Amino acid sequence: MSEEAEKGPMATETPTDGAAEFMSRPIDPDRKSVPIDTGVPHPARVMDFWLGGKDNFAADRAVGEQIVGGAPILPIVMRAERQFLGRAVGYLAGVGEVRQFLDIGTGIPTAGNTHEVAQAIAPDAKVVYVDNDPIVLSHARALLVAASPGTVDYIDADLRNVRQVLEGASGLLDFSRPVAVTLLGILEFIADDQVAEILAVIKEALSVGSYLAVASSASEGPLPAAAELWNSSGATPITLRTAAQIGAFLDGLEVVSPGVVQLPQWRPDASTEYLELDVPQYGGLARKT
């Protein structure tokens, strides 16, 4: 029997990369009791597993492997989403001339993080990252905040407490000026009865000239069976939505061409992959006028 199997899915593990020191100290005064629960799969760590990273645990790998068995497109979806992030943030910092970014649902840092893309175009760009996974927090502090002191911040918070997220972000960002809010791969973890209000609060907080970018998993295509498996794992449930429902996230804003489309189809550039594939993840962005 493998070591992993002997431990069983509820075992507490040491992560495979660098968060052990962090795990022994409180996260922040308000979230002292939040442990890293390695027995329950978490979106950031399963995504990390699919992207070939090291920051995942047996429970993440078990459900990640099972799900990919039924929906082999998922690692492609994750890579397409990172590529979309790059093009969307590039557009926002370039054409959109935005200098403030609020990236909610950061994920475990990998190549081409929001501040790297934005600051390559506008070195004075400020970025606040938000995630509710303690593993993301440990890496974000080391790789995101420390790497760009003064221009990058990180908030350990939950999007479902959207007012707390916005209040925390206002420590670095000035909401009386344009801010681009990115919600990429996170709205599927927000239930139908909460998502409309969260989006309304964000849109209301933004000043004219601000942007909202979204990317979310589609109910059309191969993901429903994978979502069912995910939802039976005890993890935060996922809600798949139709392309039209994902498009409606941007209601009330001026949608940038080509609208909300499968991610590779959104303003592809020379490095965009998977253009020929049916990728069940839709995204786009829109401006507040």
Ligand SMILES: C[S@@+](CC[C@H](N)C(=O)[O-])C[C@H]1O[C@@H](n2cnc3c(N)ncnc32)[C@H](O)[C@@H]1O
């Ligand atoms: C699939 S990953 C997407 C990462 C990155 N945005 C991307 O597109 O590559 C989703 C991220 O959202 C975070 N997340 C999920 N639900 C959340 C919530 N309610 N509040 C804050 N973060 C959340 C997860 O921890 C994870 O890091």
